[in-house]
Amino acid sequence: MRALLAWLTGVAALLSVGLVALPPSAAPASATAPAPDCGAAWVGAWRTSPQPGSGADVAGRTLRMIATPQATGTELRIRVSNRFGASPLQVGSASVGLAGAGAELVSGSGRPVTFDGAPGVVVPPGAEWASDPVTFVAERGRAVAVSLFVPTAPALVSVHPVALTTSYVSEPGSVVDDPSGAAFTRPVTSWSVLSGLDVLTPRTEHAVVLVGDSITDGVGATAGTRWSDALAERLTGALTMPVLNAGISANQLVAGVSGPPPAQRYATDVADVPGATDVVLHIGTNDLAAGRSAGEVTAGLAGYADRARADGHRVFLTTITPSNAGAHGLATAQRDAVNRWLRTEGAAHADGVFDFAAAVADPSDPTRLAAAYDSGDGLHLSPAGYRALAGAVDVGRLTGSPCLAEDAAQVRASAAR
Structure with a gap:
């Protein structure tokens, strides 16, 4: 790892003398156009899809949000959201550091975060805001702690309730620079205000976004066992891609329920x-x-896929996993109809269809989950079930990050020294 960090530092030195062109710091890289010559480029390294939550829980306090980037690079940007606020969201100051034990920061790792050169930002209602780039070595799979002092907040703030990660809220006041974590007395299993991390990678990487409901959000899983985590483990070498989880529990495709x-x-x-x-x-x-x-569901799936493909994205649909729980069990006939459409007509709207239902169904009764894959409620999956979903993804169909293929030998050689 030391050799890898040394290699990244060397790349940073090249950037500083202008040997590799950087994209303008104020504008994210294009969502679909890789940087020329496989040079340095920004990539979404962590995301969460927010829902409305109470602003009273964060106003006047410092949040220390723990998130794990899925890319390695020499600079980082944070993103803060006021999507649901009817009034401005004020972030008075912010910092980022490597997460230590509990709310602690790894000694010496903390860095201040600025917004358009200022220590804070006022985010308008309905908006999301990106920070300035911070010189900070982010590592794929290593948690960072983003600290945000929120002097005032609207009645509703952006929250993601199912984090499967413990973050922290302080006593009243600004303690963004406190490495000890002593003031962060309230642990929470949600993310508030923070909605994303971008990393400047030495070579262009592409990201895959998993959009969905509680199955993607990972209800029934534990930390690190969502199907997004299992998929990330499968994406190595030139297939490497940050896997971004955009699941919202109880979310619906057609109506605005639970976000x-x-x-x-x-x-x-x-x-x-x-x-x-x-x-x-x-x-x-x-x-x-x-x-x-x-x-209604197939029309919604087709419409989403058509829109995303028209924007230049590769889109993959999935069959709906079985369930015999309550109203989900009563909808078996409709679910079977959707899955038949996906298997026979879905490819006309997408770049592929992954058969999640077949991957986790009970072979003796395909209307329900296999016992080993059932979290216990008949709807959500166990960690083994989520791993089975990831296994149903044909990773060879994904775009991957071709620029990393020519770089793999150099990384291995550097790591070995």
Whole structure:
């Protein structure tokens, strides 16, 4: 790892003398156009899709949000969201450092974060804001701590409730620079205000965004066992891609339930994410349980896929996983109809269809989950079930990051020294 960091530092030195062109810091890289000559480029390294939550929980306090980037590079940007606020969101100051034990920072790792050169930012209602680039070595798979002092907040702030990661909220006041974590007395299992991390990678990388409901969000999983985590483990070498999780529990495809539906969050989930080239959409079970018809769901899937492909993204649809739980069990006939359409006609709208239902169904009764893959509620999957979903993805169909193929030998040689 020391050799790899030394290699990255060398790349940073090349950047500083202008031997590799950097994209303008104020503008994210195009979502679909790789940087020329496989040079340095920004990529979305971590994302979460927010829902509205109480601003009273964060106003006047410092948040220390723990997130794990899925890319390695020499600079980092944070993104803060005020998507649901009816009034401005004030971030008074911010910092980033390597996450240590609990709310602690690794000694000496903290760096201040600025916004357009200022220590804070006022984010307008409905907006998301990116920070200035911070010189900071981010490592794929190593957690960082983003600290945000929020002097005032609107009644509703952006929150993602199912983090499967512990973050922290301080006592009143600004403690963004406190490495000890002593003031962060309230652990939380949600992310607030922070919505994304971008990393400047030495060579162009592409990202894949997983859009969906609680199955993608990972209900029933534990930290590091969502199907997005299992998929990331499979993407190595030239197939390497940051895997960005845009799942929202209880979300629906057609209606705005438990947060905006995928079509309404398409810009922040996909289109505005630097380096995002691929999308996997897994959603529809909650629509069917709520009484939507198979035709409404297939129309929604086709419409989303057509839009994303028209923007130049590779799009993959998935069959809906089985369930015999409550209203989900009563919707079996409609779910079967959607899955028949996906298997026979889905490819006309997408670059491929992954058969998630077949991957986790009970062979003796395909209307329910196999026992080993059931979290216990008949709907959500166990860690083994989520790994089976990741295994159903034909990774060779994804765009990958071809620029890393020629770089792999250099990385291995550097790491060995």
